[in-house]
Amino acid sequence: MKNSIDNIFKEAKNQNRPALISYTVCGDNNKENSLNILNSISENIDIAEWGIAHNCPTADGKEIQNSSYRALTNGIKLKNIFQMVKKYKKNKFSKPIILMGYYQMIFNYGEVKFIKKCKEVGVDGLIVVDLSYPDNKNFARLCKKNSICFVQLIAPTTSKQRMKEILKVSDSMVYMISMISTTGSALKVTTRKIMENYKIVKKISPYKNVVIGFGITEKTIGKLKSADGLVVGSAICKEITRSLNNRQNPVTNVSRLVKNLKKKTI
């Protein structure tokens, strides 16, 4: 098993559905709940993305900012995140886990030390929001050496030439940003337009697993289900916020939301 992320995509494909990928912020709304949320949604997701909270998130919208803020207020540290990944991965039902964050958090910890630690605790992949091609070449190489999937990003603004270059060096999973936006705003383009972009990417690299993210909700997920994978982040973070505001249990509410999302992808 080269990298369980690959198998997950194969399995979803066999079932004729996109892989469902959740994004939550590790430590939101506190350490215990964020692990409980992940455990409770694991039966309905294929891959879990866990955000590393940073207090200057220049590419996140309001929902994820709120989540990061809660996690930081409740004292989340990288050390805790590693412990929590390790704990999560011990579960039989656990799914591949991708940590997602800003380069400052990795840089401050030390690149090499960070990747070693990821490998040690069982992190399967990494997304670094503000470390784009070609500046990420060295980091991508380090990930590869340690069998961690480094997920490159492609945006609607990415030129075709650049897309080709990125896809050429990318690992098996690639993240396609749906629209010109930070995370967490409503879709401002049609799902048809998104699928057109998706097809361009797939035409260049038919064998890479291309996942679509940003702005996907219960309303829109069904129309995108022919993609290899779909990431839902802000909608989940928003549900946590809503639950807390209504003094409801975020674990059960998020669990219900993810179950519905899954239904709509089948």
Place this chain on the structure above:
Amino acid sequence: MKLKKGVNIIDQHDKFGFYCNGKFGGNFVAETARKPIEDLSKLFEKLRKSKKFLKKRDFYFKHYLGGETPFFKLNNLTKYLGGAQIWCKDVSAINGDAHKAYHATVNALICKESGKKFIAGDTGAGMFGKNLALAAKEMKLSAKIFMGTKDISRQAPNVKFMREAGAEVVPVDSGSKTLVDAVSECMRHYVSNCDTTHLAVGSAIGANIFLKICAWSTSQISRELKRQLIREFGEIPKLKLINVIGGGSSALGFWNEFIDYDKKHVELIGVEAKYAAPLATNAKVAILHGAAQYCLVDKEGQIAETHSLSAGLDYPGSSPLHGLLKDTKRARYTLASDKEALNAFKLVSKLENLRPSLEPAHAWSECIRIAPKLNKTDVIVVNNCGKGYKDKKIYIENIGYYPK
């Protein structure tokens, strides 16, 4: 690491936008912003070589911003301190009241050239915001100014200017509600609107192209100063150039033409606010707002909170170019407390017909500290880069008055 002679400091980066062998700068931005940033870089490199554009810039600097700002000796302060000759480059006399007028104007010109109709900028003290709002009005652009809610309240006079000029002031209520949060929010706005909006960053910070545009624009100050020095002295005398540092745009503009001089000939002194002083306190290198730089962080790598009475200095980071000047020992960095800045304002405004804002008051404080130890042949020039009207209320609250 050595500085290259004969090459503008803003151009001393590698092909990835890094200075100092990869230690400072770079382009730590989301993929979405890569293409617009690349387009902007190409446009800027073209424009700075275009005679037509340079002529346009000079026309605006002269007729819109009022041309050369004054340079004069402060006889009373010199006599009072009894050491070095003290001279003032009074950049605050510009139309727009601070050096921010230069890069606000250039950014609006570039925005126009790019064909975009929207311009967005961050502001702390409100000086960049005000100038960007005015430039946008002049050039018929629609401006959004991002400003922390704490700064909106402490720099209210400038907020009024922005609104009167027709700009939308977007209040930023996250984090410390100051400049660092305003820059983050402005960059988020850019990520979401980079196809239609030009990003004007308020200091010499951000991804490579933004700090280059900024420092290129403010360097007008040192071009003027060089001419003025030769007019007064017939040569470039032994100098100490003192400048306040927030992000560092004013200092880079004040120093640009003098970087190739030996530091024994032209000494460069940067003054930060005491609790926002990454350069003077040996802070770590961190990635903030798209670039690697000296920056105040906590143990976890989170960006640290700062404190300064001066909204323009209340920022944890510093320009990557100042990192380069620090590491090559070309510039020296020190700090001044709120109290020292206030005392400097008191003395300077009592002895001279100057009303510096809180930011340059920090530079005056260092001048007051070192002048008595020097002798008559030493020439200190302070960049009086901002007018005090915006801080009138803060001065009255802290020293009991604001001189007429």
